[in-house]
Amino acid sequence: MPPASSVTFSWVPGTMDQVRFSTGERSYTVLLKDVQQLSVHSAADLYLKGRVVLPITAAHHAELTGHLALTSGVRRVSAAPAT
Numbered sequence: 082m083p084p085a086s087s088v089t090f091s092w093v094p095g096t097m098d099q100v101r102f103s104t105g106e107r108s109y110t111v112l113l114k115d116v117q118q119l120s121v122h123s124a125a126d127l128y129l130k131g132r133v134v135l136p137i138t139a140a141h142h143a144e145l146t147g148h149l150a151l152t153s154g155v156r157r158v159s160a161a162p163a164t
Contacts, residue, residue, distance in 0.1 A: 090127070
């Protein structure tokens with residue numbers, strides 16, 4: 082199945098096995114093992130840079146935002162100050 086999109090994952094502060102990503106207006110936390118891909122060294126960029134962009138299929142995206150999600154919540158976006 083071809084990748085549906087690319088998703089940017091970043092570490093959850095204070096953890097060694099959890100990553101966070103946002104899609105739409107929601108933020109999700111999942112286990113690193115659930116996003117690692119055999120053909121991609123996804124953990125390397127996380128350890129070196131703190132974030133990684135991975136291509137994922139629509140089915141994998143649905144799993145990550147569904148039953149694999151540890152937590153989810155509405156992203157807080159601050160409004161630009163009025164001028």
